[in-house]
Amino acid sequence: MEQRDETASLISAGKVQGTNVYNTQGDNLGEVYDVMIDKRSGKIAYAVMSFGGFLGMGNNYHPLPWNTLKYDTRQEGYVVGLTKEQLERAPTIRRDENPAWGDRNYEQGIHDYYKAAPYWA
Amino acid sequence: MEQRDETASLISAGKVQGTNVYNTQGDNLGEVYDVMIDKRSGKIAYAVMSFGGFLGMGNNYHPLPWNTLKYDTRQEGYVVGLTKEQLERAPTIRRDENPAWGDRNYEQGIHDYYKAAPYWA
Numbered sequence: 665m666e667q668r669d670e671t672a673s674l675i676s677a678g679k680v681q682g683t684n685v686y687n688t689q690g691d692n693l694g695e696v697y698d699v700m701i702d703k704r705s706g707k708i709a710y711a712v713m714s715f716g717g718f719l720g721m722g723n724n725y726h727p728l729p730w731n732t733l734k735y736d737t738r739q740e741g742y743v744v745g746l747t748k749e750q751l752e753r754a755p756t757i758r759r760d761e762n763p764a765w766g767d768r769n770y771e772q773g774i775h776d777y778y779k780a781a782p783y784w785a
Numbered sequence: 786m787e788q789r790d791e792t793a794s795l796i797s798a799g800k801v802q803g804t805n806v807y808n809t810q811g812d813n814l815g816e817v818y819d820v821m822i823d824k825r826s827g828k829i830a831y832a833v834m835s836f837g838g839f840l841g842m843g844n845n846y847h848p849l850p851w852n853t854l855k856y857d858t859r860q861e862g863y864v865v866g867l868t869k870e871q872l873e874r875a876p877t878i879r880r881d882e883n884p885a886w887g888d889r890n891y892e893q894g895i896h897d898y899y900k901a902a903p904y905w906a
Contacts, residue, residue, distance in 0.1 A: 673887040674830055676819045677798035698797045706829045706851050709795055730827050766794040
């Protein structure tokens with residue numbers, strides 16, 4: 665473990681970016697493309713997971729509330745408690761689509777889907 | 786403004802990485818290399834600012850408590866309230882040095898230097 669990138673208490677955004685995301689069945693769902701930071705609180709609001717593309721082209725994205733991700737040291741990736749089918753119906757950001765970050769209805773809908781506590785509460 | 790990367794409320798880590806850092810005199814001090822996330826709270830703990838290198842080689846780093854950075858839209862960069870001389874004496878992570886993240890004495894010292902409230906308080 666490179667201390668520059670990660671210790672028991674801290675992890676760099678650069679290390680999170682590119683980390684695989686699995687469901688509890690062990691299916692590889694995609695990887696973390698980026699994380700979104702709430703400017704007001706300084707808290708991570710979302711991991712934006714890319715999926716379905718090839719060599720960075722044609723990717724779509726799922727915004728995952730940050731508190732839905734658990735890191736699994738064995739798989740060296742994040743685990744989210746959704747089946748592949750549940751994730752297919754999950755809120756999606758299509759390539760070239762601009763998500764309505766800051767629109768509370770839009771963001772509440774994302775959190776409702778994952779039954780996650782909103783980061784702004 | 787690309788909504789995917791930034792809105793009034795949210796900003797991606799990818800957008801923060803590479804953003805210039807200035808002091809209040811307008812001197813360019815370096816750029817944000819990465820941000821460190823506190824795993825427990827999900828809060829950004831530090832911006833790690835690189836300086837003094839060339840084409841990514843020979844860089845050293847200053848860990849800046851996240852709450853010391855203010856974004857200035859005019860300069861399109863972060864502003865930190867230190868002179869160049871104050872920053873030269875600031876806590877530094879040298880190339881190939883592993884910072885003692887998680888060591889409370891080390892981290893308190895960083896926050897003391899900037900008179901910043903610790904992210905864990």
